[in-house]
Amino acid sequence: MNKLETLEHYFGHSSFRPLQEEVVDAILEKQDVLMILPTGGGKSLCYQLPTLLMEGITVVVSPLLALMHDQVVALKANGISAAMLSSMQNLEESQEIEAQLRAGEIKLLYVAPERLTNAYFLNLLHQLPINFFVIDEAHCVSEWGHEFRENYRRLSLLKEQFATTPIAAFTATATKAVEQDIAANLGLQNPKRVRGSLFRENLTINARHRIKDGRVQLMEFLKLYTNESGIIYTLSRKSTEAIAHFLQTKGIEARAYHAGLPTEEKNATYADFVADRVQVVVATIAFGMGIDKSNIRFVVHMTMPKTLENFYQEIGRAGRDGLEAETLLLFSAQDIVQQKMFIEDLPESPYKEHAFNKLDSMVRFANSENCRHQSIAAYFDDRIEACVKLCDNCTAPQSEKVDITTAARMLLSTILRTGQNFGLHYVIDVLKGSKEQRVLQNEHDKLSVYGIGEEYSKSQWLTIGDKLLERGAVEIGEFKVYKLTAFGVEVIKGAHKIDLKKERLTVQKAAAKKKVTYFDDYDVEVYDKLRDLRTQIATANNIPPYIVFSDKTLKDLSAKQPQSKEEMLDVHGIGEVKFERYGEAFLGVLQKS
Numbered sequence: 001m002n003k004l005e006t007l008e009h010y011f012g013h014s015s016f017r018p019l020q021e022e023v024v025d026a027i028l029e030k031q032d033v034l035m036i037l038p039t040g041g042g043k044s045l046c047y048q049l050p051t052l053l054m055e056g057i058t059v060v061v062s063p064l065l066a067l068m069h070d071q072v073v074a075l076k077a078n079g080i081s082a083a084m085l086s087s088m089q090n091l092e093e094s095q096e097i098e099a100q101l102r103a104g105e106i107k108l109l110y111v112a113p114e115r116l117t118n119a120y121f122l123n124l125l126h127q128l129p130i131n132f133f134v135i136d137e138a139h140c141v142s143e144w145g146h147e148f149r150e151n152y153r154r155l156s157l158l159k160e161q162f163a164t165t166p167i168a169a170f171t172a173t174a175t176k177a178v179e180q181d182i183a184a185n186l187g188l189q190n191p192k193r194v195r196g197s198l199f200r201e202n203l204t205i206n207a208r209h210r211i212k213d214g215r216v217q218l219m220e221f222l223k224l225y226t227n228e229s230g231i232i233y234t235l236s237r238k239s240t241e242a243i244a245h246f247l248q249t250k251g252i253e254a255r256a257y258h259a260g261l262p263t264e265e266k267n268a269t270y271a272d273f274v275a276d277r278v279q280v281v282v283a284t285i286a287f288g289m290g291i292d293k294s295n296i297r298f299v300v301h302m303t304m305p306k307t308l309e310n311f312y313q314e315i316g317r318a319g320r321d322g323l324e325a326e327t328l329l330l331f332s333a334q335d336i337v338q339q340k341m342f343i344e345d346l347p348e349s350p351y352k353e354h355a356f357n358k359l360d361s362m363v364r365f366a367n368s369e370n371c372r373h374q375s376i377a378a379y380f381d382d383r384i385e386a387c388v389k390l391c392d393n394c395t396a397p398q399s400e401k402v403d404i405t406t407a408a409r410m411l412l413s414t415i416l417r418t419g420q421n422f423g424l425h426y427v428i429d430v431l432k433g434s435k436e437q438r439v440l441q442n443e444h445d446k447l448s449v450y451g452i453g454e455e456y457s458k459s460q461w462l463t464i465g466d467k468l469l470e471r472g473a474v475e476i477g478e479f480k481v482y483k484l485t486a487f488g489v490e491v492i493k494g495a496h497k498i499d500l501k502k503e504r505l506t507v508q509k510a511a512a513k514k515k516v517t518y519f520d521d522y523d524v525e526v527y528d529k530l531r532d533l534r535t536q537i538a539t540a541n542n543i544p545p546y547i548v549f550s551d552k553t554l555k556d557l558s559a560k561q562p563q564s565k566e567e568m569l570d571v572h573g574i575g576e577v578k579f580e581r582y583g584e585a586f587l588g589v590l591q592k593s
């Protein structure tokens with residue numbers, strides 16, 4: 001078989017995506033490779049396909065067991081022999097895999113990086129015909145990156161011990177500095193460098209200032225996604241549970257996921273989410289790395305992530321099937337304070353120094369009024385045109401500004417007059433003339449500022465407080481006490497004007513948006529029948545539904561409604577192997593429809 005036949009036969013695709021073929025060719029020519037391509041761009045195919053055309057075994061280093069496991073399952077479903085060696089296998093299973101490797105029965109072997117420091121394993125590798133090594137999530141090699149892993153650093157031993165075996169390294173996120181670092185640390189020799197555009201043309205990106213706890217905004221957003229899969233990220237374990245509970249009370253099938261939960265519960269949630277039994281997972285970042293669920297339609301951040309790399313990776317989990325997906329970032333100035341505290345607590349290291357700069361970039365991005373896609377691309381040293389219609393900044397009409405200087409001065413005066421000893425909520429209570437006992441006890445009802453803030457609601461005052469934090473008019477001290485900065489003092493004196501986007505003072509109603517149909521004339525009824533069949537097959541085989549067929553394949557099937565094998569092979573994602581496994585069953589349903 002040649003390249004294209006292999007592509008069709010094993011993967012069911014009729015053509016390569018831009019850049020894939022370049023990488024495949026470089027690997028076939030035994031060149032080192034460094035590929036940077038966004039999530040969903042199709043990196044795995046770039047190494048899974050060439051090994052099928054080469055003698056020998058490909059060793060894939062990957063940081064996460066769940067990720068490896070999913071890849072192995074997906075490969076086997078496509079009729080490709082793959083295995084993984086990790087702490088998940090017991091001795092007997094490992095021995096079995098070793099025997100298969102020696103017998104030449106495995107094409108792709110997935111391992112965690114620490115395995116490569118194991119003398120027994122290295123010795124085994126030396127006895128096997130390794131055609132090339134793959135380093136997945138290669139940014140973990142770099143201290144400049146956002147996810148440095150100590151045991152990735154040791155991968156330099158590959159070139160020391162296997163000098164003539166090529167290495168192909170892949171990552172979704174790397175600035176030019178990180179790219180250099182990867183190449184240097186792995187000792188790549190004159191590698192073929194392939195950098196894809198980071199533009200995700202099926203992703204709509206939105207960022208908004210959070211109003212109070214953001215739940216009203218969240219519900220507005222979720223209205224557009226009834227019964228669709230999504231991930232909601234929050235910062236703390238406690239808030240994952242609180243929000244999951246809140247969503248359940250609204251009738252949404254939601255679950256919390258964080259590192260503190262028992263393993264069985266986490267696994268069950270993961271499996272239920274992948275199998276579409278749970279609609280929404282509310283998670284800390286512990287969830288999602290390496291998740292291979294292709295039909296995630298939305299990702300929401302309830303607070304600001306600490307870096308743009310994290311943000312880009314997390315939103316990247318949406319829409320891997322290429323269909324439209326949407327993301328929403330809710331943030332407030334308080335998030336920034338919190339993230340800074342986290343960084344302060346890190347042990348001294350070069351990583352810590354970078355962390356502050358990375359946070360600043362994230363903050364600039366959130367507050368920016370530029371095209372979101374363009375801003376992300378620029379951060380990764382990529383220049384693209386403005387998206388025009390795929391982010392809030394490009395689609396929003398020039399937002400109207402309101403002058404809040406007077407309100408700002410009121411708030412700042414109240415902070416000053418209460419002695420710069422209180423948190424924002426308390427200050428607002430005073431402004432709004434609260435009869436809270438604490439206010440009365442402190443005799444703050446006697447101040448001239450007491451009750452002058454009736455004009456705005458509490459949540460509007462919180463927003464004004466946020467704006468002052470963003471502008472650097474206040475800072476937060478110990479115990480969340482608000483204090484004025486020198487700039488804040490100038491604002492009180494009337495030396496500066498403070499503007500606010502008008503929309504920030506009102507909860508945004510989501511624009512009446514029609515549901516998207518992905519294929520013009522796909523038949524919903526047929527689609528539902530096919531989906532039922534997919535669920536049955538998946539359950540019977542104990543595999544996730546998307547391994548049988550992706551949503552995109554189902555939609556294409558219900559649009560084209562093939563009636564024969566030939567017609568079916570024309571459908572997105574169906575090759576010979578998939579047809580052999582599931583083709584007849586689906587044809588059965590289609591012929592009856």
Ligand code: ADP
Nearest residue numbers: 013015016017038039040041042043044045320
């Ligand atoms: P990455 O590893 O870059 O995140 P994947 O390898 O998971 O991306 O691929 C993302 C999706 O793109 C998968 O659903 C895959 O089937 C699809 N895909 C990859 N290559 C092609 C291709 N040449 N034609 C059509 N779809 C493709």
